[in-house]
Amino acid sequence: MRLESLTFKSIVARPVVLKLKRPVVARIATITDWPLILIDLHTEEGVVGRSYLEPYVVRSMRYLVPALHDLGEMLAGRRVAPAELYAAARKSLQFVGYEGMSLIAVSGLDMAAWDALAKAAGMPLCTLLGGSVGPVKAYNSNGLWLQEPAAVAAQAIELRDEGAFSALKLRLGRERLADDLAALAAVRSTVGDEVALMVDFNQGLDLGEALRRCHAIDGLGLAWIEEPIVYDDLDGYARLAAELETPIQIGENFYGPREMHKALQRKACDFVMPDFMRIGGVTGWLRAAAIAGAAGIPMSTHLYPEVAAHVMRVTETAHWLEWQDWANPVLLQPFAVTDGCLHIPDRPGVGLEWNEEAVAALRRGL
Secondary structure (H helix, E strand, C coil): CCCCCCCCEEEEEEEEEEEEEEEEEEECCCCEEEEEEEEEEECCCEEEEEECCCCHHHHHHHHHHHHHHHHHHHHHHCEEEEEHHHHHHHCCCCHHHCCHHHHHHHHHHHHHHHHHHHHHHHCCCHHHHCCCEEEEEEEECCCCCCCCCCHHHHHHHHHHHHCCEEEEECCCCCCHHHHHHHHEEEEEEHCCCCCEEECCCCCCCCCCHHHHHHHHHCCCCCCCCEECCCCCHHHHHHHHHHHHHCCCHHHHHCCCCCHHHHHCCCCCEEEEEEEHHHHHHHHHHHHHHHHHHHHHCCCEEECCCHHHHHHHHCCCCCCCCCCCCCCHHHEECCEEEECEECCCCCCCCCCCECHHHHHHHHHCCC
16 A cells, blocks of 8 residues: 655644533642644645643643744655654654653654555555554543542442443542551442552652651552652652552653653662653654663553554553543544443544544634
8 A cells, every 4th residue: 555645734722611510629630621723734635634732721822832843844745654744743843852841742743744654555554553443442531639538439330331340449648547558448339349450649749758658558469550740850769669569550640752761770669650741742653662671661542542542552662541531522523432432433533533622612812
């Protein structure tokens, strides 16, 4: 099959804000409004590549949307070759740094470029990357925030049954350790031992408290303990990973594959879970996956389940996909979740199409 050549024309980035069905209630923040930036990469040949960004903070869209449009103007007329666009876009922002919003904007561009290329080839992205369409093992991460034990136990049943999930993520970091332990016990007694439980502190602890709390839950058969301390304290993570039997999971705040490599060199974790808007989109993920594969480190995803499903089909140490349906309100055809797996649709590209009626209702001015 001949791969069609595409010419970059422009980027259209649209900000929307959704209301979360189950608001984020973590130790470091409460979030009820969820920002999305919908990206359409237009080509001269008429193929449109699509992606989105989830930048957490609504006001951050004031900076990211213009950055995406600037990248579109800079890259106009170039061939849609994702690795080359990724390199050119990053180099253009080198003097302001490779981390933070610079890389987030580049990641949104990269995911859209890969979608366009796969559409032009007439195949799903996972197929273009050398894999095949199929199910991807997922855990439900749509809730279980810092609520009372009875509330999280009841919600755990809802989340398990939304797609016959065999794994759930519970957030910890309540004021008292005893309350965290009560929430854990309530969920475990409700869903049983057959459901795997991951726990996430959302960077809410200092190292001393993390040592105390993580040792207290170390013998409870958890799948992993995620981000107990601030993300860039690699020395602290190395100590936790060395002392605990439960695997330490980090990675959603790796800005690019090199940051992941640094963490693995420091033995700061047992598992990694890069976020697509920070690791560098599909291109950044593929480079990070090669590092994880060489190190034999299980690799899970963070947010962006649609593009995540495709790359997990070609990731050597693929572990768990994090399922969150937060973008579903603006998707014309949300992905199906059954038997604890996300199912990739057999259509060209990533499979993202916008529900324009919903987008119009949710548009947010900058």
